[in-house]
Amino acid sequence: MSGLNMDTVKAKNGINWLKYASPKTFYPLAGRLIPWFSAGAFLLIAYGLYLGLLVAPTDFQQGEGYRIIFVHVPAAWFSMFLYLLMAGYAVLGLVLNAKLSYMMAKAIAPTGAMFTLAALVTGSFWGKPMWGAWWVWDARLTSELILLFLYIGYFSLQSAIDDTNRADKASAILAIVGAINVPIIYFSVKWWNTLHQGASVSLTKAPAMAAIMLQGMLVMALGFWLYSVAVIFARVRCEILERDNKAALLRQEI
Amino acid sequence: MYWHSFQEFIAMGGYGFYVWSSFGITFLAMMIELWALKKRRQRIAKMSNEGTI
Numbered sequence: 001m002s003g004l005n006m007d008t009v010k011a012k013n014g015i016n017w018l019k020y021a022s023p024k025t026f027y028p029l030a031g032r033l034i035p036w037f038s039a040g041a042f043l044l045i046a047y048g049l050y051l052g053l054l055v056a057p058t059d060f061q062q063g064e065g066y067r068i069i070f071v072h073v074p075a076a077w078f079s080m081f082l083y084l085l086m087a088g089y090a091v092l093g094l095v096l097n098a099k100l101s102y103m104m105a106k107a108i109a110p111t112g113a114m115f116t117l118a119a120l121v122t123g124s125f126w127g128k129p130m131w132g133a134w135w136v137w138d139a140r141l142t143s144e145l146i147l148l149f150l151y152i153g154y155f156s157l158q159s160a161i162d163d164t165n166r167a168d169k170a171s172a173i174l175a176i177v178g179a180i181n182v183p184i185i186y187f188s189v190k191w192w193n194t195l196h197q198g199a200s201v202s203l204t205k206a207p208a209m210a211a212i213m214l215q216g217m218l219v220m221a222l223g224f225w226l227y228s229v230a231v232i233f234a235r236v237r238c239e240i241l242e243r244d245n246k247a248a249l250l251r252q253e254i
Numbered sequence: 255m256y257w258h259s260f261q262e263f264i265a266m267g268g269y270g271f272y273v274w275s276s277f278g279i280t281f282l283a284m285m286i287e288l289w290a291l292k293k294r295r296q297r298i299a300k301m302s303n304e305g306t307i
């Protein structure tokens with residue numbers, strides 16, 4: 001562990017947190033946590049669907065079409081949040097030279113890309129009835145499409161470089177540089193005159209939507225978060241096993 | 255409960271196609287992700303059983 005004294009960290013916190021930065025200790029811990037996150041995700045998503053589809057009232061402007069918000073907004077939030085998390089782990093990986101951080105970044109990418117695609121497609125299905133077009137080159141939509149390309153670029157770079165260490169470092173740099181796109185997506189509706197509507201939830205203003213609608217959206221978002229954690233942990237476990245045995249795997253492929 | 259009948263629920267005030275497609279595609283994407291993860295785990299388990307790794 002470069003630059004960090006394990007003993008001082010242990011003395012300060014009472015618990016040796018760095019212990020969990022090792023793949024060997026993280027593997028069984030993640031395994032024990034996955035069932036809890038999965039169960040929580042299932043219950044929250046089911047409750048979110050119940051609120052969004054069965055309980056929430058209609059929207060006075062968009063009628064029942066607005067209900068797409070219950071999947072679109074949580075998916076869009078996690079497309080951006082997971083990107084920042086991936087970039088954060090990339091920074092940790094480069095700073096600490098910690099293998100598990102790179103594995104986390106790599107494990108986050110597919111889920112982030114999946115939510116980006118879901119946000120784009122559900123947005124299309126919302127845009128068609130409301131704006132009359134499946135797609136417009138508006139700042140919000142364009143920057144979200146760039147986010148999908150950044151995720152794809154990250155995968156491609158990972159798989160293009162054979163040496164694991166070099167692949168981790170190169171893709172970490174791509175992830176970090178691309179993070180600039182996330183605030184652009186988030187503020188695009190403010191900075192430019194977009195067809196896309198403004199933020200659904202703001203920390204500084206009173207909610208513009210009915211309490212039950214907001215509640216349904218937040219429950220769904222929390223469900224997507226627990227789903228993401230469960231899937232990412234499971235993927236990190238695969239990554240740990242595969243890296244431990246990379247030489248053997250390569251031999252088999254040849 | 256907001257709806258008065260099942261037909262009304264399915265129709266979504268005329269937006270049924272768009273609403274149900276959106277929900278369907280999102281959950282289908284999640285299912286595909288879970289399926290891919292399952293395949294990956296099976297591949298690792300298979301190789302470990304065969305003693306390749």
